Amino acid sequence: MKKLLTPILFAAFMLVPSITMAAEQTVKLSIPSMTCASCPYIVKAAVTKVEGVKSVEATLEELSAIVVFDDTLTSLEEIQQATADVGYPSTLIEGSEVS
Ligand SMILES: [Cu+2]
Numbered sequence: 001m002k003k004l005l006t007p008i009l010f011a012a013f014m015l016v017p018s019i020t021m022a023a024e025q026t027v028k029l030s031i032p033s034m035t036c037a038s039c040p041y042i043v044k045a046a047v048t049k050v051e052g053v054k055s056v057e058a059t060l061e062e063l064s065a066i067v068v069f070d071d072t073l074t075s076l077e078e079i080q081q082a083t084a085d086v087g088y089p090s091t092l093i094e095g096s097e098v099s
Contacts, residue, residue, distance in 0.1 A: 007098065010089060011064075014032060023035035023070050023071060023072050024054070024067065024068065024069070024070060024071070025065070025066045025068070025069055025070075025071045025076075027066070027067050027069075027076055027079070027092055028064055028065070028066050028067075028092075028093045029064060029065045029066075029067060029079070029080070029083070029090040029091065029093065030064050030090060030091050030093050031043060031058070031061060031063055031064060031065055031083060031088050031089075031090045033040050033061050033087065033088050034058070034060055034063050034088060036060070037060060039058075039060060039088065040060050040065070041058075042086055042087075042088070043056070043058045043065055043086065043088050044057075044065070045086075046057045046059045046082045046083060046085065046086040046088075047065065047067055047079055047082050048065060048073050049081050049082065050069070050078055050079055051068045051080065051083060052069050052070040052071075052072070052073025052074035053067060053068070053070075054068040054069060054070065055067070055068045056068075061088055062094060064093065065083075065090065067079055076092060080092075
């Protein structure tokens with residue numbers, strides 16, 4: 001029984017993380033053109049509409065937004081396009097990409 005189960009469990013452990021880790025990305029964007037308390041809400045609303053975006057946390061204090069997205073459905077470029085479309089060009093904060 002033990003001899004049969006071990007290879008199956010090993011295969012399952014090898015497969016599961018590679019699937020989940022490839023799909024979800026977290027990026028931190030610098031958005032210097034946010035100037036008042038409404039701006040983060042506008043940015044959040046625009047980015048949330050992008051298909052594949054799971055969460056958006058925009059803060060005026062840091063002039064940044066942390067975006068979690070499924071990289072099989074969208075991309076960093078599409079998210080940056082969404083912020084630019086509503087008047088807030090954004091840039092990836094160097095080294096913030098967590099995969
Ligand atoms: Cu504003």
